[in-house]
Amino acid sequence: MTIQSLSAAADGLYVAWSDGNTTTYPTIWLRDNCPSGFHPQTHERVLDLLALDVSPILSGAQLGEGNVTLRYADGHISNIPVKLLHDHRPGQRAHDPAAIQPQLWRAEMTASSLPRHGAAEILAQDQSLQSWMQETARYGIAMIDQLENRTSAGTDVAKRIGFLRKTNFGTTFEVVNKPDPNNLAYTSVALPLHTDLPNQEVPPGYQFLHCLANEATGGGSIFADGFAMAEDLRSEDPEAFQLLCDVPIPFRFSDQTADIRVYEPVITLDNAGAVVEIRYNAHLAGVFDMPSEVMADYYRAYRAFMAKTRDPKYRLTLRLQAGEMVVFDNRRVLHGRDAFDPSTGFRHLHGCYVDRGEFTSRLRLLAT
Ligand code: OGA
Numbered sequence: 254m255t256i257q258s259l260s261a262a263a264d265g266l267y268v269a270w271s272d273g274n275t276t277t278y279p280t281i282w283l284r285d286n287c288p289s290g291f292h293p294q295t296h297e298r299v300l301d302l303l304a305l306d307v308s309p310i311l312s313g314a315q316l317g318e319g320n321v322t323l324r325y326a327d328g329h330i331s332n333i334p335v336k337l338l339h340d341h342r343p344g345q346r347a348h349d350p351a352a353i354q355p356q357l358w359r360a361e362m363t364a365s366s367l368p369r370h371g372a373a374e375i376l377a378q379d380q381s382l383q384s385w386m387q388e389t390a391r392y393g394i395a396m397i398d399q400l401e402n403r404t405s406a407g408t409d410v411a412k413r414i415g416f417l418r419k420t421n422f423g424t425t426f427e428v429v430n431k432p433d434p435n436n437l438a439y440t441s442v443a444l445p446l447h448t449d450l451p452n453q454e455v456p457p458g459y460q461f462l463h464c465l466a467n468e469a470t471g472g473g474s475i476f477a478d479g480f481a482m483a484e485d486l487r488s489e490d491p492e493a494f495q496l497l498c499d500v501p502i503p504f505r506f507s508d509q510t511a512d513i514r515v516y517e518p519v520i521t522l523d524n525a526g527a528v529v530e531i532r533y534n535a536h537l538a539g540v541f542d543m544p545s546e547v548m549a550d551y552y553r554a555y556r557a558f559m560a561k562t563r564d565p566k567y568r569l570t571l572r573l574q575a576g577e578m579v580v581f582d583n584r585r586v587l588h589g590r591d592a593f594d595p596s597t598g599f600r601h602l603h604g605c606y607v608d609r610g611e612f613t614s615r616l617r618l619l620a621t
């Protein structure tokens with residue numbers, strides 16, 4: 254984008270762009286973002302904002318080759334690249350290659366339409382890594398297949414993104430029917446749709462479940478797009494939706510070594526009102542203790558969301574095969590499984606998590 258014309262006033266720079274748009278940059282912003290105020294290697298801001306006058310005065314502006322030279326009343330001169338001005342127009346969020354719009358899905362998503370990617374390609378090529386990650390971000394879920402038959406084959410793929418999120422269950426975890434379990438996942442019972450670790454201050458982002466064996470009767474997998482359920486609730490029952498956004502509820506997990514609790518809402522919105530997180534786990538919800546005037550309405554709202562987790566309209570069912578790994582955004586897509594009969598065969602999933610921050614960082618690096 255090129256600049257058609259510019260003019261300086263004491264309190265700001267006015268830019269007319271060649272596409273017909275105009276932008277005003279307050280003088281304090283121009284001083285705060287003058288390239289001279291940033292470390293040349295680390296690109297961190299070293300300028301002390303409080304060392305500036307609260308209302309610096311712009312006294313002149315001149316358009317050069319790819320940059321704008323600005324003069325201020327205190328004698329300071331800024332050379333600001335046109336690209337910087339265009340990339341950071343006030344009132345407009347800077348472009349972010351990791352800001353991928355969620356595409357909501359309901360029961361039309363099936364085991365055969367689920368995005369599928371080969372492990373070998375992801376391990377070998379950045380382009381395959383990028384297209385898999387972009388799809389996973391869009392749908393909140395994707396399948397990886399043709400993993401080697403070794404425990405670390407799934408974590409090797411996860412580590413292509415970044416480091417793993419450690420939790421009280423370890424850096425990786427084994428989903429098998431265990432003696433003396435500290436988690437229902439480590440039994441053979443059915444797990445209704447849930448998100449993992451809603452009792453954490455920040456629940457783990459992307460979850461990886463690598464299937465090493467699934468030979469028992471039962472043990473099918475279930476998924477649902479929590480954002481789609483929340484959006485439908487928003488339009489069908491706005492009051493219930495609002496209560497699920499506004500009222501924090503207790504989530505807790507405890508065993509011999511941990512007692513981890515938070516109060517958080519089931520649905521979290523961003524500043525623009527978009528759904529950005531679902532925390533839902535009937536087993537880890539604590540004892541509700543909101544004021545009794547709110548409680549009956551809250552239960553009604555909570556049950557309305559819960560009913561959606563049972564509604565086939567939202568369900569994706571599939572049966573994981575050895576050598577497959579399902580990857581999903583644990584803060585968006587709910588997961589569960591059918592009960593299985595451990596006397597009929599072995600079932601073993603090897604799991605790990607990578608947080609959203611590592612995921613979006615890798616997406617941005619892959620885009621450059
Ligand atoms: C879990 C879980 C699903 C399964 O480990 O958190 O939900 O299929 N497991 O066993």
Ligand code: ZN
Pocket residue numbers: 438447448449588
């Ligand atoms: Zn789980």
